[in-house]
Amino acid sequence: xxxxxxxxxxxxxxxxxxxxxxxxxxxxxxxxxxxxxxxxxxxxxxxxxxxxxxxxxxxxxxxxxxxxxxxxxxxxxxxxxxxxxxxxxxxxxxxxxxxxxxxxxxxxxxxxxxxxxxxxxxxxxxxxxxxxxxxxxxxxxxxxxxxxxxxxxxxxxxxxxxxxxxxxxxxxxxxxxxxxxxxxxxxxxxxxxxxxxxxxxxxxxxxxxxxxxxxxxxxxxxxxxxxxxxxxxxxxxxxxxxxxxxxxxxxxxxxxxxxxxxxxxxxxxxxxxxxxxxxxxxxxxxxxxxxxxxxxxxxxxxxxxxxxxxxxxxxxxxxxxxxxxxxxxxxxxxxxxxxxxxxxxxxxxxxxxxxxxxxxxxxxxxxxxxxxxxxxxxxxxxxxxxxxxxxxxxxxxxxxxxxxxxxxxxxxxxxxxxxxxxxxxxxxxxxxxxxxxxxxxxxxxxxxxxxx
Numbered sequence: 001x002x003x004x005x006x007x008x009x010x011x012x013x014x015x016x017x018x019x020x021x022x023x024x025x026x027x028x029x030x031x032x033x034x035x036x037x038x039x040x041x042x043x044x045x046x047x048x049x050x051x052x053x054x055x056x057x058x059x060x061x062x063x064x065x066x067x068x069x070x071x072x073x074x075x076x077x078x079x080x081x082x083x084x085x086x087x088x089x090x091x092x093x094x095x096x097x098x099x100x101x102x103x104x105x106x107x108x109x110x111x112x113x114x115x116x117x118x119x120x121x122x123x124x125x126x127x128x129x130x131x132x133x134x135x136x137x138x139x140x141x142x143x144x145x146x147x148x149x150x151x152x153x154x155x156x157x158x159x160x161x162x163x164x165x166x167x168x169x170x171x172x173x174x175x176x177x178x179x180x181x182x183x184x185x186x187x188x189x190x191x192x193x194x195x196x197x198x199x200x201x202x203x204x205x206x207x208x209x210x211x212x213x214x215x216x217x218x219x220x221x222x223x224x225x226x227x228x229x230x231x232x233x234x235x236x237x238x239x240x241x242x243x244x245x246x247x248x249x250x251x252x253x254x255x256x257x258x259x260x261x262x263x264x265x266x267x268x269x270x271x272x273x274x275x276x277x278x279x280x281x282x283x284x285x286x287x288x289x290x291x292x293x294x295x296x297x298x299x300x301x302x303x304x305x306x307x308x309x310x311x312x313x314x315x316x317x318x319x320x321x322x323x324x325x326x327x328x329x330x331x332x333x334x335x336x337x338x339x340x341x342x343x344x345x346x347x348x349x350x351x352x353x354x355x356x357x358x359x360x361x362x363x364x365x366x367x368x369x370x371x372x373x374x375x376x377x378x379x380x381x382x383x384x385x386x387x388x389x390x391x392x393x394x395x396x397x398x399x400x401x402x403x404x405x406x407x408x409x410x411x412x413x414x415x416x417x418x419x420x421x422x423x424x425x426x427x428x429x430x431x432x433x434x435x436x437x438x439x440x441x442x443x444x445x446x447x448x449x450x451x452x
Contacts, residue, residue: 033321037179041166041231045229048225049187050187051222052222052223054195054198055223056088056195057196059088059149059152062211065211067141070208073138083146087145087146087149091152091396097388097392100386105232108224111154111223112219119212119213156188160181160379164387177376178376182318189310189314192310193314198214200303202214235387267442270435271375271377271390272393274439277429277431279404280402281340283402283403283406284421286306290413293353295351296352301353312368317368318368320372333374334436338433339366340363343365344425346362347359347363347422348419348426
């Protein structure tokens with residue numbers, strides 16, 4: 001069975017941070033559970049990890065805004081945004097696998113430089129496309145957008161990997177890991193609300209190329225600082241396999257039954273599929289809200305409506321740090337997904353903004369905790385030498401699902417109206433509940449088999 005507990009870092013993990021050691025030799029909980037995080041990682045790690053992931057939140061919307069503004073074509077702009085999403089979905093697990101094998105620091109440093117060059121090339125390529133040009137004339141733009149998405153440093157997932165190592169190697173507890181993952185989900189929510197808002201402000205007030213230029217500048221400065229932060233030492237590289245170790249690994253694999261192999265694969269695949277459904281929920285909700293807002297005002301109002309759900313989701317994610325440990329991850333997944341499916345059905349009721357704001361505010365409550373829970377389960381089931389791969393696969397699942405949800409909901413909104421489009425997030429939430437039930441069965445069987 002390949003199940004492992006990522007919160008149990010290998011004994012060879014290096015000390016997390018000299019900064020953290022000097023900040024507090026004692027990890028006494030002063031100021032609450034979130035006050036322990038700087039003691040684990042150092043005071044600079046939290047703001048650095050927060051702002052270093054901002055370029056990823058700006059990239060898709062920034063590409064859409066710039067390409068549409070310069071070419072005057074929504075088709076080309078949408079294709080460029082799609083190319084960024086596809087590139088990110090494919091590139092993120094690759095970067096995670098490389099980080100597992102080579103270490104986070106070199107992978108982040110190289111990807112930061114490469115991504116900066118790719119974003120710069122994207123900006124230059126856009127201004128070479130003639131106004132009103134079709135997709136054929138925009139091939140260089142689409143290629144640059146794809147490379148920019150594929151090379152974007154995966155700060156959020158790799159930060160989670162560091163927290164998982166830190167929470168065990170420095171004498172932390174399960175509460176510390178829950179607290180760290182709660183913070184990480186909140187940080188993701190905040191950056192994905194702040195990023196598009198920043199793009200809109202800079203593009204409308206100054207120039208449409210400025211958001212992408214700022215994203216490139218942040219990548220080139222903040223990502224290297226995150227890469228070399230001492231916390232990277234807490235995450236050991238996957239060692240090069242010796243001939244003896246390789247033979248032992250082959251023997252271990254041959255001893256696994258077909259059922260054990262299938263259960264091990266399912267244990268990892270189910271959380272990844274859950275994140276695809278979560279992304280589908282996000283993309284479909286945002287697209288449906290655009291159609292909803294356009295029915296009585298303008299489509300631009302959708303961004304403000306969507307931000308309401310993001311803020312309540314972020315606040316609820318923070319609360320997970322205080323949930324009782326006896327409320328296990330499987331029960332949390334099922335309870336949050338069931339509540340999310342029930343509340344998503346309320347999206348079908350409002351016809352004006354005020355009641356929709358209330359629905360979105362309540363709907364965000366189970367979303368943040370569910371994201372925290374799925375990431376936690378992903379860490380539990382990930383093989384010890386593939387933690388970065390699994391974490392980035394979870395993140396890329398959200399990206400791929402967002403594109404899927406936007407596409408399906410957009411088609412339904414075009415043909416049947418926003419009410420039909422809102423059925424997509426309802427179905428995505430229901431699928432999350434079914435996947436949670438499947439994950440609970442698989443993981444309990446895997447635990448029983450491991451104890452046998």
